[in-house]
Amino acid sequence: MLKEVIATRYITPLREGGSLPGLIEGDDLGTYVLKFTGAGQGRKTLVAEVVCGELARRLGFRVPGLVTVDLDPVLGLGEPDQQVQELLKSSGGTNLGMDFLSGALGFDPLAFEVSAEEAGRIVWFDALVNNVDRSWRNPNLLRLRGQTWLIDHGATMIWHHNWPGAEASAARPYDAADHALARFAPDVRSAA
Ligand SMILES: Nc1ncnc2c1ncn2[C@@H]1O[C@H](COP(=O)(O)OP(=O)(O)OP(=O)(O)O)[C@@H](O)[C@H]1O
Ligand SMILES: [Mg+2]
Incomplete structure (x- = not known):
């Protein structure tokens, strides 16, 4: 089971990622990279993230902690980018989050x-x-x-x-x- 976090703030999009992941703050005050359920890559991509991320961790690799993030699309109302707005709108509910490695x-x-x-x-x-x-x-x-x-x-x-x-x-x-x-x-x- 992954820890469950509720998104409290949408901070900014991470422009480097093809799927346009976002940076969010959780109700535990943690900062997470959010991978959207509504992204074009599809849900199976997120399933692979969880299965292989956790497998890697058990094999002793360093992998950022994974969590589920409950997202209310209302959080993105202030986001000016149309593409990001669409992502947020189509990703209400459970998404995948990972600990943001600040300074990496x-x-x-x-x-x-x-x-x-x-x-x-x-x-x-x-x-x-x-x-x-x-x-x-x-x-x-x-x-x-x-x-x-x-x-x-x-x-x-x-x-x-x-x-x-x-x-x-x-x-x-x-x-x-x-x-x-x-x-x-x-x-x-x-x-x-
Ligand atoms: N846990 C993290 N901590 C800090 N930075 C991160 C973290 N996860 C991702 N990033 C940053 O965001 C970028 C995009 O992340 P990621 O590669 O997971 O997204 P993606 O959309 O699947 O990208 P792509 O398919 O283009 O490789 C990374 O290259 C890295 O710069
Ligand atoms: Mg990548």
């Missing part, structure tokens, strides 16, 4: 060092859950106080969008050529 930087493979051991563990995990969204173009990794955090597991378990093809998909080797950590000589064998 987006991972840059040219600016940060990662050990072959850590790179191996992350690439191995991404292969396990078929993550197609951790490339050097869009690493979906954050760096905070010298530590790596895993975010955005929406594009994992691609097979759950097409169950008849799931078995064939599981048998296909994972292509890590474009992976954000490919240049760190990921030690996948030790990770396995």
Whole structure:
């Protein structure tokens, strides 16, 4: 079960994300990144976030805490952006929230060092859950106080969008050529 939070304030949209996630404040005074149920990517994306985010956490990776966020669309009435207004209107009720890591930087493979051991563990995990969204173009990794955090597991378990093809998909080797950590000589064998 995820902790349940009620949104008390819509702060601002996070422009970096393709799904236009928002920053909100909760009734517990926490700040959360909100992934909208009404976003075009669909609910299955949020299911994948929960399943693979929690799986990663249990495997010992750093993943921002996940919560459910109850949203009253009225909170966004002051938001001037039409697209954000629409998102809020179509996302009344339960949405997905994650602890906002204040001060975290987006991972840059040219600016940060990662050990072959850590790179191996992350690439191995991404292969396990078929993550197609951790490339050097869009690493979906954050760096905070010298530590790596895993975010955005929406594009994992691609097979759950097409169950008849799931078995064939599981048998296909994972292509890590474009992976954000490919240049760190990921030690996948030790990770396995
Ligand atoms: N927990 C967090 N703490 C701090 N910043 C975050 C957090 N989650 C996301 N962000 C910031 O918001 C951006 C978008 O988040 P995320 O990648 O999860 O959204 P998305 O819409 O699925 O994006 P895309 O599909 O474009 O990768 C991240 O690249 C990061 O800059
Ligand atoms: Mg992302």
